[in-house]
Amino acid sequence: MKTYRIAAIPGDGIGTEVVDAGVEVLKALAKRDGNFAFQFDHFDWGGEYYKKHGRMMPEDGRAQIKTHDAILFGSAGHPDIPDHITLWGLRLAICQPFDQYANVRPTRILPGIVSPLRKVNGPELDWVIVRENSEGEYSGVGGRVHQGLPIEAATDVSMMTRAGVSRIIRFAFKLAQSRPRKLLTVVTKSNAQRYAMVMWDEVAAEVAQGFPDVTWDKMIVDAMTMRMVLKPESIDTVVATNLHADILSDLAAALAGSLGIAPTANLNPEREFPSMFEPIHGSAFDIMGKGIANPVGTFWSAVMMLEHLGEKPAADRLMKAIERVTADPALHTPDLGGKANTRMVTDAVIGAIAAENA
Ligand code: NAD
Ligand code: MN
Numbered sequence: 001m002k003t004y005r006i007a008a009i010p011g012d013g014i015g016t017e018v019v020d021a022g023v024e025v026l027k028a029l030a031k032r033d034g035n036f037a038f039q040f041d042h043f044d045w046g047g048e049y050y051k052k053h054g055r056m057m058p059e060d061g062r063a064q065i066k067t068h069d070a071i072l073f074g075s076a077g078h079p080d081i082p083d084h085i086t087l088w089g090l091r092l093a094i095c096q097p098f099d100q101y102a103n104v105r106p107t108r109i110l111p112g113i114v115s116p117l118r119k120v121n122g123p124e125l126d127w128v129i130v131r132e133n134s135e136g137e138y139s140g141v142g143g144r145v146h147q148g149l150p151i152e153a154a155t156d157v158s159m160m161t162r163a164g165v166s167r168i169i170r171f172a173f174k175l176a177q178s179r180p181r182k183l184l185t186v187v188t189k190s191n192a193q194r195y196a197m198v199m200w201d202e203v204a205a206e207v208a209q210g211f212p213d214v215t216w217d218k219m220i221v222d223a224m225t226m227r228m229v230l231k232p233e234s235i236d237t238v239v240a241t242n243l244h245a246d247i248l249s250d251l252a253a254a255l256a257g258s259l260g261i262a263p264t265a266n267l268n269p270e271r272e273f274p275s276m277f278e279p280i281h282g283s284a285f286d287i288m289g290k291g292i293a294n295p296v297g298t299f300w301s302a303v304m305m306l307e308h309l310g311e312k313p314a315a316d317r318l319m320k321a322i323e324r325v326t327a328d329p330a331l332h333t334p335d336l337g338g339k340a341n342t343r344m345v346t347d348a349v350i351g352a353i354a355a356e357n358a
Contacts, residue, residue: 002036004309007065007274008072011046011090013283014293015074021295021346022072022302025318028350029306033314041068045090047078056089062097070305071276074298077283088140091278095133096140098273100266101164102171103133104304105249105280110296112327113257113336117232120255124233127252128179130172131245133266135164136196138242160196160241165203171269172239173211179237184216187224187240187248200241225251249280260294260335261326263301265308277305287334292341294333296322299349321352 006026010019023040030037043065045057056076058064065071076090077083094100108126109115115125139159146152169186176184186204190197201218208216219227221244227234228251240248253262259281266276279297287293299322306315325331325348332338333345 003039004036004069005039005041005067006070006072006305007043007068008040009043009045009065009090009094010074011076011283012048012078012086013075013285013288014281015046015076015283017288017291017293017342018279018295018298019072019074021342022298024346025295025299025349025353026072026302028353029302029314029318032317032353033311036311036314040072041065046076047081047086050078050081050086050089056086057093062094065094065274066098068274069309071274072298072302072305073276073278075278075281075283077285079283079285092138092140094276095266098268098276099134099270100268100273100276101132101134101168102265102267102269103131103245104175104265104267105129105131105245105252105262106300106304107249107252107256107262109256110261110326111323112329112332113261115255115257117229117255120232125256127232127235128175128237129245129249129252130168130175130237130239131249132164132168132240132242134242135159135161136242158193158196158241158243160199162199162203165200166207169200169204169207169239170210172237173207173214173216176214176216176237177211181236182214183236184214185224185235185238186216186218187221187238187244188218189221189244191220197241204239221248224248228252228255253280258294258335259297260333261296261300263297263299263304265301265304267308275305275308277301277308291343292334294335295342295345295349296326317353318349321349321355324352324355325349 010016076086106128137158141157142155144154253259262280264280303315303319
């Protein structure tokens, strides 16, 4: 029997609450399936670790998780520590060196969940946003000088490389090709940013030549927000830069009902390093410790992890169990307008896994 070694890194805030729930659900699923098992190794990295050790993860942290089959991540973000320290010290300290350059973010309206968009109740909104996850606006290139003086200056330089742009655009074309509609939108801002984004557009047109069966179009990011709201049915697969896709995917999650249900996979497609699966939300300081965080985003991320591991039947079973639970408004957490809590939703999904006889 195959045993998958999973590094569980809950991080901070509701990250710990939803990752605990995710681990429970995955254990129940392995038990139900019987063909594979999980070995979870838990890492207490994050804000509390930082307070004790002055860093978010140990110096050899990446070496400790490098040979795991996958990483299940919660959130980096602590109320007492500046956000750029927690994010760069943990999440980006894993994503970037592990070359998890493709960040895949599916969005659809699960059964029982109401979109804030009038007239949209299901099939009109079924998207996958592909986010460039290794460079661009979050390259970490820049600096600050003359801090605190009136002449203080600061830069964040968006670095784009032909290699980095080509691989993410190619990844997105392949993904679009694998979906029934074979439709890709390339998001850009080459009207205002006249160097890197122009190269981005050129690379897109070049890569497109290799995918004659994929219909694609180009959309300026501001207009894209409007299209997502007014013509959601015209969109299928989307590729955008690190910053643009970060913003568009929170919008997508909200249009599909809540940030709390949205999943993501940080993929190293070449499998030279473990890939990392996490809900797209953060630590949610406003609700942490209350036991009411929606765990569905983490459960859906676990589905993506199972698909990545090649356990498709188990992935399908978990997705069906999630949908069975969202279909019941009595099992909605407050972010979806309901009264349920994390425990109830987790128990219900575990119950649905047992009941699912696929
Ligand atoms: P957030 O995602 O933590 O919260 C935004 C809003 O959505 C809050 O009102 C929150 O209560 C709600 N929400 C989010 N997830 C929810 C869930 N599962 N169930 C119910 N409601 C949910 O974003 P923020 O407030 O901008 O950031 C808080 C902290 O998290 C910051 O430190 C930020 O840097 C960090 N963060 C980390 C990641 C990450 O590690 N991947 C992602 C985003 C934000
Ligand atoms: Mn984000």
